[in-house]
Amino acid sequence: MEDVDMVMASLENALASTGGFCVGRSYVVGHQRLSGLGYCFSASLPPLLATAASEAIAIIDEEPDRVQKVTKMSIEGQKKLENALKGSKFVLQGCPESPMKHIYYDGNDEEKNLDKLVDTVFNDSHLLLTRARYLDKDEMFKVRPSIRVMFQYDLTDAEIDRAVEAIGSAAH
Incomplete structure (x- = not known):
């Protein structure tokens, strides 16, 4: 993480869902957390897609x-x-x-x-x-x-x- 500010990944193709994650140094994550508050509810993952992604992860865990x-x-x-x-x-x-x-x-x-x-x-x-x-x-x-x-x-x-x-x- 010394050479890269942020690592991001999407769940769209991997789990037929939406959303993803980003990680980085504390000041980058802090900026994302503070700047992204407006998006937390307006663009949040619908419950059906969250359930589908969760189930996909469970299936992968059960049958690697x-x-x-x-x-x-x-x-x-x-x-x-x-x-x-x-x-x-x-x-x-x-x-x-x-x-x-x-x-x-x-x-x-x-x-x-x-x-x-x-x-x-x-x-x-x-x-x-x-x-x-x-x-x-x-x-x-x-x-x-x-x-x-x-x-x-x-x-x-x-x-x-x-x-x-x-x-x-x-x-x-």
Whole structure:
């Protein structure tokens, strides 16, 4: 903590909730505590999301092997998706251990080609992909358009292989 003023993390993608935490030296935490009082109730976490996050933590505590399984699925799935997209203008990015990956288009008309990939996968294979959408006018820095792909605990190897094959086929 000597080289960094503050460390922050979000629970949004990790636990399908909102909120997070920040830690730092006492004067930084004091500033956050005193300056953030107005936000404590106006932007507080809804009870339903707090309960969902709490339950997710309880499930992880009870079954820690779930985390290892998703991590393994994510690493193997990333390799499969990268191979399926080879030779196309679509590229995959994401931390190998993270269950969330982004598919980007390297070329002109990124959004048009990403939408076309989503439509083709749905029409040909009846699988639904999700475009990551942002409010460009509200973003300080424009976010690159992408398709968001998630690996989940309950997916089977056959389901993952089917999805990878459909995405690769549509990309080419």
